[in-house]
Every structure is written in structure tokens, then in C-alpha cells.
């Protein structure tokens with residue numbers, strides 16, 4: 001499996017053999033990747049899984065403890081109800097939309113049992129720069145994907161039109177002054193999704209040295 005391969009590479013390259021207690025976590029992190037929406041299945045998450053998912057997801061660095069993010073859960077029947085509202089808005093914005101696409105956003109939300117809208121809500125009046133607050137929201141999205149992986153779930157982080165369009169985001173409950181950081185779709189993996197090429201560490205990691213004088 002690609003997953004074993006990822007770990008093997010990780011262990012071999014630095015010549016580092018982790019203590020056995022750390023191995024499961026390293027394996028999870030080394031194998032974490034998105035799954036296409038078509039590979040997310042049910043059954044829906046239990047209340048206990050949801051509770052654990054969010055307890056893990058909110059362990060996020062947060063300058064000034066402002067909690068500059070929040071999560072909106074879309075699951076069960078809410079998926080079709082929000083999908084229908086998004087379809088109506090999309091049809092209004094795109095009068096020439098072919099009939100075959102009339103329910104595309106309903107189908108989009110129905111694909112995964114759970115979608116979490118990660119909302120960035122920086123406080124412009126706070127002393128903490130807005131950039132720091134926005135980064136914390138991005139970190140919340142990443143923490144959510146890692147938490148999903150830890151629970152054996154698969155996820156995909158998308159923005160697409162509902163995440164970018166202010167009116168669409170408002171239908172999902174996003175308020176003035178807030179921005180969507182991601183629609184994170186979560187479900188049970190139906191198949192093992194292929195990995196994508198990853199950057200080589202040497203292309204993104206450099207070691208600082210003092211400039212020569």
C-alpha cells in the first residue's frame with residue numbers, strides 16, 4: 001500500500017527508527033492525504049465520533065486566544081436542504097445553466113456524510129494582526145483533516161463556488177466579517193485513495209546561514 005511506502009521512505013531517508021510508541025502516529029501523518037469526494041462513504045459519524053473530531057480539531061495555535069474561527073456542521077437532511085438553496089442561487093447567478101446541472105450543489109453536498117464549513121472570523125479590533133488570526137483558521141482546517149485521519153476517516157478540503165461566493169456562504173450560515181476557509185468533506189473511505197506526488201523536502205527546506213561578509 002502507498003501508505004506503507006510513505007512510512008518506509010520517511011524512516012529510511014533520515015535513517016531514523018522511531019520508538020515503537022510513536023510509530024502509529026508517524027504512520028498516520030506520513031499517509032495523510034485527501035480522498036476524492038466519490039471515495040467518501042457512510043455510515044454517518046456517530047455523536048461520539050463527532051465529539052472527538054471537534055475536540056481534536058480545536059487544538060490549534062491561536063495568538064491571543066481569540067478563537068478566530070468556528071465550524072458549521074452540515075449533515076443528514078441539512079445537506080439536501082442547503083444544497084437546494086445553493087442550487088437556486090446558482091441558477092439565479094447563471095441563467096444559462098444547463099438543466100443537467102440544476103441540482104449540482106445538492107449532489108455535491110450529498111456525496112459525503114459530513115461537511116464542516118471552517119469559518120475564519122478575525123477580530124479587526126484586536127491587537128493581534130489579522131494575518132495571525134487567518135493563519136489560525138487555516139490551522140483549524142488542517143487540524144480537522146488530521147483529526148479525521150486519526151479517526152480512520154477520509155476527507156477533502158474544497159472551497160469551490162460555495163466557499164468563494166459571499167451569498168452562497170451566507171446561505172451556509174457565514175456572517176458579515178467572516179470568510180470561508182474551507183468546506184471540509186468527511187466520510188468513511190470506500191477505497192484506498194491514491195496519493196499525489198509530494199514535494200521533495202530538499203526543495204522546500206533550507207538551512208539558514210549567516211551571509212558572508
Ligand SMILES: Cc1cc2nc3c(=O)[nH]c(=O)nc-3n(C[C@H](O)[C@H](O)[C@H](O)COP(=O)(O)O)c2cc1C
Pocket residue numbers: 032033034035156157158159160161181182196
Ligand atoms: C484552502 C484550500 C482550498 C481548496 N479548494 C479546492 C477547490 O476548490 N477545488 C479543488 O479541486 N481543490 C481544492 N483544494 C485542494 C484539495 O483539497 C486537494 O484535494 C488537496 O490539496 C490534495 O492534497 P492532500 O492529498 O495533501 O490533502 C483546496 C485546498 C485548500 C488547502
